[in-house]
Amino acid sequence: MVEGPTAKAYAIKINREFNGEVVKDVLVKSFRRIHIPIGELLGKRFVNADSLGKNILLLFNGLAIRIHLMIYGTIHIYSVNESLLKPERLVRLIVKGCGKKLVVYNAPIVEIDKAENLTSRLKSELGPDPLSNNWDREKAIENLLKFKNEKIGVALLNQSIIAGVGNILRNEILFRAGINPERTIQSLKITEIEKIVDICELLSKEFLKMKIEEKRIGSLLLIYNKYNGNCKICGGKIKFYMQKPINRKTFVCTNCQK
Ligand SMILES: [Zn+2]
Incomplete structure (x- = not known):
């Protein structure tokens, strides 16, 4: 992908x-x-x-x-x-x-x-791209806030909100932010939205660095594809499901992602 x-x-x-x-x-x-x-x-x-x-x-x-x-x-x-x-x-x-x-x-x-x-x-x-020279953090936040009834897990894949996030980044961003993908945007505090956007930028850059060095990104994956795995933070079981309506593979630790 x-x-x-x-x-x-x-x-x-x-x-x-x-x-x-x-x-x-x-x-x-x-x-x-x-x-x-x-x-x-x-x-x-x-x-x-x-x-x-x-x-x-x-x-x-x-x-x-x-x-x-x-x-x-x-x-x-x-x-x-x-x-x-x-x-x-x-x-x-x-x-x-x-x-x-x-x-x-x-x-x-x-x-x-x-x-x-x-x-x-x-x-x-396309929305702002965290890897472009003119990455516009405020615009990314503003775009997310326009979709207040949308689930955050769904919104992150919408390329008109933020460009470049695919299913791996989406899962890893939400795990690191401690946010459940089913939360609607209107249920998130502004500080939580800012955290998601900032992790999106940081993690995209970390992925890019690995790709440029032609390394496998496996070491950056804390939750994606960890079927029956345990959470790296709390040790709890990682839950796997297909998020609706996008039908994409979704991994979540319900202890750490609220
Ligand atoms: Zn956990």
Whole structure:
């Protein structure tokens, strides 16, 4: 599952390894989200990669490619003549430069448009991103407070409130904050909401650090996927259920999360 930190780590890797490439060829498997003639990318220089929430954005002199990897997507960078490590049928996008080629496998979303259109559309759909340089803590709090009847466990996955939180972060944030995912936002004290937002930022950054170092994030997981496990704080049994209506795996210590 690709969450904000994984998307950001990919952007950093692409900047490092695809730096300076000029597009010689492009292959896309689906034209559903291709809003410009694909040939317009030819001859354009790769300028920068960044993430917005769980999206990865590649910028090429006025044009942009958005990639959303969802669960199974990956991005690999090869030398231009190197053969692909995965089967051809999994390829969704290839951007070939002079020295390197960038290959996207299995991503359900590949979108190409003018950079201006793509970034403004994404920014209007997404809440503040704890991993962006202009992370807006106050706006994140304000956004949460607009959904007062929503359960906090549900709201944290809503990308228009805070961008980049996936199911792992959601579970780990609420455990660290000591908040039960079933609490509605209006039942939370403002200090509890601030705590959730601050842990969200800190933990996203810790996840990112591990991803950049290509380490497994296992050591950061205190509750996620701990089926029949015991709470690291009180020793009590961790409860597992699917939270409604989102039907996502949810782990909670009912002693520590009130
Ligand atoms: Zn506990």
